[in-house]
Amino acid sequence: MRTRIPFLRLPASDPIVAQECERRIARVLARGHFILGEEVTRFERDWADFCRSRFSIGVANGTEALLVALRLSGIQPGRDQEVITTPLTASFTAHAIVAAGARPVFADIDADTLLLDPAAVRRSITRRTAALLPVHLYGQCANLAAFRSLAEESGCALIQDAAQAHGALFAGRPLADFSDWVAYSFYPTKNLGCLGDGGALVTNRPDLAAEAKRFRDGGRRGSHVASSEGINSRLDELQAAILRVHLKRLKKWNKRRGQLAKLYDHGLSERASERIRLLGHAPQSQSCHHLYVIRTRRRQALRQWLADRGIETAVHYDLPLHLHPGFRRLGYRRGDFPVAEQATREVLSLPLHPWLSDRDAARVAEEIGRFVEQR
Numbered sequence: 026m027r028t029r030i031p032f033l034r035l036p037a038s039d040p041i042v043a044q045e046c047e048r049r050i051a052r053v054l055a056r057g058h059f060i061l062g063e064e065v066t067r068f069e070r071d072w073a074d075f076c077r078s079r080f081s082i083g084v085a086n087g088t089e090a091l092l093v094a095l096r097l098s099g100i101q102p103g104r105d106q107e108v109i110t111t112p113l114t115a116s117f118t119a120h121a122i123v124a125a126g127a128r129p130v131f132a133d134i135d136a137d138t139l140l141l142d143p144a145a146v147r148r149s150i151t152r153r154t155a156a157l158l159p160v161h162l163y164g165q166c167a168n169l170a171a172f173r174s175l176a177e178e179s180g181c182a183l184i185q186d187a188a189q190a191h192g193a194l195f196a197g198r199p200l201a202d203f204s205d206w207v208a209y210s211f212y213p214t215k216n217l218g219c220l221g222d223g224g225a226l227v228t229n230r231p232d233l234a235a236e237a238k239r240f241r242d243g244g245r246r247g248s249h250v251a252s253s254e255g256i257n258s259r260l261d262e263l264q265a266a267i268l269r270v271h272l273k274r275l276k277k278w279n280k281r282r283g284q285l286a287k288l289y290d291h292g293l294s295e296r297a298s299e300r301i302r303l304l305g306h307a308p309q310s311q312s313c314h315h316l317y318v319i320r321t322r323r324r325q326a327l328r329q330w331l332a333d334r335g336i337e338t339a340v341h342y343d344l345p346l347h348l349h350p351g352f353r354r355l356g357y358r359r360g361d362f363p364v365a366e367q368a369t370r371e372v373l374s375l376p377l378h379p380w381l382s383d384r385d386a387a388r389v390a391e392e393i394g395r396f397v398e399q400r
Contacts, residue, residue, distance in 0.1 A: 030389065032337035034380045035213055036271055037220065046220075049266040056262075061242065064265035069225070071272055072209075075192070078201035078227040080234035083260030084241050087188045087210020090224035091121035091158070093258065094206035097236050098156055098182035102126030106155035110186070111141040112345035112365040114160045118186050119346050127155060129355060131347050133362040137305035139163075139318075139372070142364075143171035150175070156182040161190035161200075163341070164216070164282075164315035165307040169195045169203040176204075184208065191216040192279045194311040201227050211268060216282070216315055217275050219264040278379040282314035285377055285386050289317050292390030300397050302371075316341060319393075320371040327373060330396045336389055339374040 036042045053064060065083050073081035084090050100106055100122075108122045112131040119129040132145035141159045157176050159167035169185070176183035185200055187193070188210035193200065200207045211223035228234055239246055244255030290303065297303055302320040306312075318341065321327050328338050345365040347357035359366065375389055 027335055029335040030337065030376050030385045032339050032376050033214060034378045042270060045270045046267050049270055050263060053262050053266050059262045061259055062262045064262045064269065065260050068265040068269050071269060072225055073227060075272060076201060076227045077199035079229045080227065080231065082226045082234055082237040082241065083265060084224045084226065085258040085260060086222040087208060087212065087224040088117040088121045089258040090208035090226050091186060092124050093237055093240055094184045094208050094226055095121060095125035095156060097233060097240060098184060100125040100127045100155055105153055107153045108156045108158050109146050109149050109154060110158040111160050112347045112362050113139055113342060113368055114162065116346060116349060116351065118160055119352060131362060133364045136364050138165060138307045139304060139368050140165060140167045140307055143168050143175060147175060150179050154179060154181050156184055158184050158186055160186040161193055163318050164189050164193055164313040166190065166193050166195040166310035173203050189315040190313055192275060192313040196309040201229050205230055205233055216279060216313055217268065217271055219267045221264055223260050223264040223268065279313050281379040282377060285381055286314045286317055288383060288386045289375065289390060292387055293393060296394040296397050298397060301393060314377065317375045317377040318372050319375065321373060322371055324371055324373050327396055331392055334392050336392060337376060340372060341374050343369055345369050
């Protein structure tokens, strides 16, 4: 019987990584300082350096990274503001918009890359539009040149959801070069993950970095007095310590993901047909290969075929946001965003992580080929 190929393997399963994490955790416990201490300060510096930005601000999770960015970009409850984003993303993107006090407005996606379509966004901009929120889906960058131009033309803020884009570049440049805010999640399954929830913002503006640090800590400036509005959203010391261990390896891990993606490209391109489609490579995007996603109209049959052969897969995502019951009050209906709706019926994520072997990646591609030939 062939060995099982899991969809994902986390860094904690690596004994060397786990041992180093344990040593870091022990130091934090011995130090007895668990909120906004030395580990967070050092991680913020290191993450800013990795992202080639001037400042990094650690927060409790990726959703609140977006929330802080939205609020500090001028979003306020009761102002009848709208934020345009994609319907093909995790629901937390839209939850952050609602929590900030604005109304999510969806625009359709590009049929080739599945990234937010700038032309569709342009058609959706109104006088109420306060921000544009593209998502760098699956590790590929949305068209930041186009979105920056749209934001400047319309007077909107541009905020990037980079929850799946740790280390991605656009036109060879860091993401923070294109907007004031880039928001990251460190959920355990991300390219850079912790052992729970965590998030960060990066920016090149010192005034915004100072505002974000104050806002995440209850509007305080080193005392118990709230000098401004704020929330409680702080990356804790234990998670920062774990992230520092993982960050040292992120370039190597991303490189390995890229190698595996090329193996999939090669192994599946010959088998691509009407039954199996590969996603397009976004122009000017240097992907960090968070997920490797294919499309098939026979998704459930292919998933079962692979599962029967010990290969795990996942779906990101099986319902566009405008059809989620949680966003029903927005008034959208089936058929409003046909490209996204079709994509959610077809996308399938294949195993992709730094510990996946070349042999296993080839086996996944071979089994997909057998499915195509026999079906």
